[in-house]
Amino acid sequence: ATDSHSKMLKYRCSGCIAVGKSLNSRNFSKLLHSCPYQCDRHKVIVEAEDRYKSELRKSLICNKKILLTPRRRRQLSSES
Amino acid sequence: MFQGQRGWFCGSVGGELRQFWVAEGGSISDPRAADFLFSCDASHPDTLRIYQSLDYIEDNATVFHAYYLSAVANAEVKNSVALGHFILPPACLQKEIRRKLGNFIWEQDQHFQIEKHDEV
Numbered sequence A: 001a002t003d004s005h006s007k008m009l010k011y012r013c014s015g016c017i018a019v020g021k022s023l024n025s026r027n028f029s030k031l032l033h034s035c036p037y038q039c040d041r042h043k044v045i046v047e048a049e050d051r052y053k054s055e056l057r058k059s060l061i062c063n064k065k066i067l068l069t070p071r072r073r074r075q076l077s078s079e080s
Numbered sequence B: 001m002f003q004g005q006r007g008w009f010c011g012s013v014g015g016e017l018r019q020f021w022v023a024e025g026g027s028i029s030d031p032r033a034a035d036f037l038f039s040c041d042a043s044h045p046d047t048l049r050i051y052q053s054l055d056y057i058e059d060n061a062t063v064f065h066a067y068y069l070s071a072v073a074n075a076e077v078k079n080s081v082a083l084g085h086f087i088l089p090p091a092c093l094q095k096e097i098r099r100k101l102g103n104f105i106w107e108q109d110q111h112f113q114i115e116k117h118d119e120v
């Protein structure tokens, strides 16, 4: 039973059935994220990419803090 | 097929795929303005820049393998090719994805070349 169930789900994955002009690099990720019936293939890729993105986000925030500190210091010293 | 669409191409993409894009009505643009981002190599510096961009982090930039274009070129019905099968994830994720799912679609098929009918 679960087999036919997963088969049905497989063919409803938005990432797999959507073809044609409307899809592009800008909306594809959002389409996949909003699809409740992701196939195994798209699920694995989305999970991996999401992990990568959240790590990048974290490191961006860290970098920003490091970059901001000396600049602010310089600004302060030029003001005085 | 690609009338009015703007495409960005990584330096890793061969000339014939770009030519096909243009021949099908697409135009070439910079990565920020592009509707489509194409690459043949996730570890190429051009493509790495996309993966590190805010657009990518915010889910606004999916990179597709440019073999999508040759799949379109070789398909009998051009718009029957599922773009979604050609997602190109960052190189550091590919090993893990391959372990779970097997080879990517562009690795499975060696026939992703645009046939040149005038050459025999």
Ligand SMILES: [Zn+2]
Pocket: A013, A014, A015, A016, A017, A038, A039, A040, A041, A042
């Ligand atoms: Zn799918």
